[in-house]
Amino acid sequence: MSTALVILAAGKGTRMESDLPKVLHKIGGAPLLHHAMLSASALEPERTIVVTGHGADLVEAAAQDFDADAIAVRQDEQLGTAHAVAQAKTALDGFEGDVIVLYGDTPFITTETLEQMIAARTSSDVVVLGFxxxxxxxxxxxxxxxxxxxxxxEFKDATEAERAVSLCNSGVVCVSKDLLFDLLGAVGNDNAAGEYYLPDIVGIANARGLKATAVTCDEAETLGINSRLELASAEALFQHSKRRALIEDGVMMQAPDTVFLSFDTIIGRDAEIEPNVIFAPGVTVESGARIRAFSHLEGAHVSRGATVGPFARLRPGAELAEHVHIGNFVEIKNATIDEGAKVNHLTYIGDAQIGARTNVGAGTITCNYDGVMKHKTIIGRDTFIGSNTMLIAPVTVGDEAMTATATVVTKDVPDGAMAISRAEQNNKPGFARKLFSMLRAKKAKMAKG
Structure with a gap:
């Protein structure tokens, strides 16, 4: 049986106290909407429809950033959840199968739970997720x-006996497409809010002699985000779960509570993560690598046996080969560092390629930006870059070459050559004493008056 998703993402989220649509607030570096889409995407749905409203343009762009085939439909008036789902009817023309209704502000429902709902549909007409x-x-x-x-x-309509029930509604439902829209057509708005509520389809189905059932999951899966405090709690829950999963897979973390991960962070077994490391989106760390304390990684790939940090920053496009060493206060951006190369101290490498076993000295900068365009620096294998070298890109330094300390490289350096570019040093006898005497006298005069 084919499956389609309808994800409700039209709400403003007033309690978030934000101009940003609620479903675009982030957990683990990804919008809430992406989390909702991620678990469901494992079902390989035939269609994914996202119902937008407040901030529709932004929400639609985010949905299609995750899934280019996602279909966006708009709920121009906020008339309740049943009304929101009804907006997806045209987008589901020609589809035959089950529809799962999800919520863009409920990020933790798992693929396994959704699969249980689909399985329950084989013997029930309407399946509701409870907890x-x-x-x-x-x-x-x-x-x-x-x-x-x-x-x-609903709580406000429940008797005391019904309020004593602890089995609660998550709002997530699974129904065949044809039945879903048939039931929605019978939902009324005779309530205090004058809205059309999706849960009403259960009573309508039972009145028609159809069968409804509930599938249950852990309460944490159904956590909806409505405020900044709930967002912070959800972030903490996500981090705890992600850390635990990595540790159980063989990752070493000395102080797990100080390591912050993204939704897509991949770390191999026997990798070691020291305290106070932040993984922004797009990071893969292979087995046996070591990320030392107070490092920040984003959009980077760290190969087996490499070491990063402490106090290092890897920006998008950083590609580290096996056994590379990136040291303290080093920043790497859009650069490939080949096997065994070392960039250990106080250095910026951007838009560059560094050859195998090359050593880059402290204070080196690849000057990659001319104020308008970015340019590339290429450094060969087995090369030594002296401390405080400035490499004015575009420039190439060959294999087994060398730059002297404090050299400014403005033209290519051939294989095996040494580049030296310095002003001649001149010593002026006695000048330092005279200068200090003049400066102290000036300071004393300023203090008096």
């Missing part, structure tokens, strides 16, 4: 009789 709540609060309650879901009761 046992520690504190049910104002959640809607799922009223069941054995395996049958009889109705969903």
């Amino acid at each position: 046992e709540a520690v504190d049910p609060g104002r959640y809607g309650r799922l009223i069941v009789d054995g395996s049958a879901l009889m109705q969903i009761v």
